Amino acid sequence: MKNQKTIKQEVSISGIGLHSGKRVTLTLKPARSNYGIRFARTDLDTPVEIPASVGNVHSTTLATTISLGGVRVSTVEHLMSALWAMGIDNVVCAVDGEEVPILDGSALPFAQLIRKAGVKSLRSPKKYLVAQKTIEIREGSKWAVLRPSREFRIRYSIDFPHPVIGKQDFEFSSSTDFLKEIAPCRTFGFLKDVERMQAMGLALGGSLHNAVVLDDTSALNPEGLRFENEFVRHKILDAIGDFSLIGYPILADVELHRAGHDLQTRLVHELIKTPDAYSIWVPRSDEAFESQFCLTTAAYAL
Ligand SMILES: [Zn+2]
Structure with missing residues (x-):
């Protein structure tokens, strides 16, 4: 169990x-x-x-x-x-x-x-939330879709008109090593936005010590990037944080395109308030768990 x-x-x-x-x-x-x-x-x-x-x-x-x-x-x-x-x-x-x-x-x-x-x-x-229906939120060119699945999976794609970022996508599944592949990826921001926010009294603690900061052509951090696609990996890190606000590990297939905290939390809200969109499942034994779902990340093995 x-x-x-x-x-x-x-x-x-x-x-x-x-x-x-x-x-x-x-x-x-x-x-x-x-x-x-x-x-x-x-x-x-x-x-x-x-x-x-x-x-x-x-x-x-x-x-x-x-x-x-x-x-x-x-x-x-x-x-x-x-x-x-x-x-x-x-x-x-x-x-x-x-x-x-x-x-x-x-x-x-x-x-x-x-x-x-x-x-x-x-x-x-442990209790799990099992998605039973497809939930979808679209806003212009952004979307967030959640489908029933035997495991937790997130596919994320971003498209920033910036030479260092551009189009990136990444798939997180039960075989992804979160601690190695996702956890080290830092938040990021653009220098012009940081300057504008700091003038408004926001992001006052923001620096090259706690974010990847980009000017128009490059990343300003002297140590460089931790992964070439650190940006989309960080978006997955954020999405997992937002999905964890459900209160249970979720079993669903999630597809996010140019989403963000707003779309992700709206998707979770929609899931929770939609009748019959999910069930709460308590595995009776390890065998019952393994036979119905596969969750084999290093984290779950702890
Ligand atoms: Zn973040």
Whole structure:
């Protein structure tokens, strides 16, 4: 039986917030079965916990922000992606500010933090959301489609009129090694947008230390790219983070073209509110799981 998982011990990491530029500390704490993933604001007089669910998504501009009762936590997607990859179902993510630290702009430091904490199996069985219907959202030349499938798969394609990016596509499936192929891929932005945002008081923490920054012709980071197609791989990292807001690992075939946090979270919303579009499945045994679905990523083997 696939059991739910949490972390073995409390771990912390500090860094700056991408948008505020302020230093913030993230502490991950073990949680019991069926607790889910919750973000806690520890800097407030009355501590607040916000369940990481699609119903609590407040904004998808630039990053995914969740909120509850006027209290918010921003830039949750890279941490959510790492928690998904490491198979963590229950954990408290405590932050002493409005943002999760951006660290190097990828999910790798979060994955390493979770690995440092250790992964612990709980008694309750893991639950999966199984897509039963095709859900589709189109907006001009962008689209997001989700189809029933025996495994979780994402195909992502992007098309930026920029010499370093251009057309890129990548397929993530159960055979992709998330930690090697996806987790190290950093967020990216264009210098002219960064300058414009910083003039508006946004992306104040953005720098070459936590993002790939592009001018009109090249990437400005002296160390270069981690993969030639690091951009589309990062889009997959973000999408996994957004899909993890469902609250269960999802079994569906997802196709995304020039999507982004907005289209991805709208697709998830549409799935959740469509009658008979999904079922929640609890495998009774390893055999039942293996015979019906194949999830063999390194992460799930942890
Ligand atoms: Zn991102």
